[in-house]
Amino acid sequence: MATRAELRTRLQYRLGLGVVSAVEEERLNEALNSGISRAVSDGVPGLSHDTFIGSVSGDLSLTTAVISVGGTTATLASENPVTNRVYPHDILVVDVSGTQTKFLIRDVKDADEVELGSVAPTAYSGGSSSKIVRRSIALPTTGQVVSIFRLDASAKTARLAYEPLWAHHDPFETGTAKYFEQRFSETQDKSFISLWPAPAVGDQFTIVQTRFVSRLTADSGTLKFPEEALDAVIERARLAYLTWTGSDSVGATLATQAVQDSSDSLKNSANSVQIYTKQ
Numbered sequence: 001m002a003t004r005a006e007l008r009t010r011l012q013y014r015l016g017l018g019v020v021s022a023v024e025e026e027r028l029n030e031a032l033n034s035g036i037s038r039a040v041s042d043g044v045p046g047l048s049h050d051t052f053i054g055s056v057s058g059d060l061s062l063t064t065a066v067i068s069v070g071g072t073t074a075t076l077a078s079e080n081p082v083t084n085r086v087y088p089h090d091i092l093v094v095d096v097s098g099t100q101t102k103f104l105i106r107d108v109k110d111a112d113e114v115e116l117g118s119v120a121p122t123a124y125s126g127g128s129s130s131k132i133v134r135r136s137i138a139l140p141t142t143g144q145v146v147s148i149f150r151l152d153a154s155a156k157t158a159r160l161a162y163e164p165l166w167a168h169h170d171p172f173e174t175g176t177a178k179y180f181e182q183r184f185s186e187t188q189d190k191s192f193i194s195l196w197p198a199p200a201v202g203d204q205f206t207i208v209q210t211r212f213v214s215r216l217t218a219d220s221g222t223l224k225f226p227e228e229a230l231d232a233v234i235e236r237a238r239l240a241y242l243t244w245t246g247s248d249s250v251g252a253t254l255a256t257q258a259v260q261d262s263s264d265s266l267k268n269s270a271n272s273v274q275i276y277t278k279q
Helices: 005-017 022-042 227-244 249-267
Strands: 049-054 057-059 065-067 073-076 091-096 099-104 113-114 122-126 130-134 136-138 143-153 156-160 179-185 192-194 206-208
Touching: 005 022, 005 227, 022 099, 065 091, 091 122, 143 179, 143 192
Parallel strands: none
Antiparallel strands: 049 206, 057 130, 065 073, 065 122, 073 113, 091 099, 091 130, 136 192, 143 156, 143 206, 179 192
């Protein structure tokens, strides 16, 4: 465990820097945050990933859904798409006197509108049979999703395939989810996954996601890693700094070797002391 100030001091020692300017200090801070991101990506035992269960929210019934001629948005009466967990790729079903027209939602626009992307060639005035089929699960962080498993009735799992272009095949299909895509919604300010086909509300999914570590923004900010992982973070920060400052090829090569040397400690930093025997 160490604060940003302590990590920066250690990084200065390894770089052989004495008193630095305010601008140079900020560059060291950026190098440290880069080192943290790279170390987490490479894997810190106990910190590298999370496993949790998620479910979709199911159908959202609408009072009305109105689309103007030439419009690119659908206006909803009272169902706030932001608070009702609507995300891109969810299915908007506009029901006009029993005739249904379906759209893929491009994104949520505000408290009563969703974006459709393309211009509507005709007007639609959907009634109370209109709905939004929610196929998305919000994620706790923006970390990369490693894998998703669908739980069946016996709690056994089947792994979903990563297919970001599955919408091209059958955009409005519902049923048993087989594919997923991870995306980010600017309006919701959340990372989320879309499941294809859109599953039922009761279906559960085991999600494995890499851990996201917030950047250190203050000298008092603490990185709660074991010493072995801190060493790996600093070495990655040193390599980033040398790259940014245009270090000579020999220095950069040696820094790369130091990063490789620290990788074993990074991956074993949560293990008990290992015993080595001569062969």
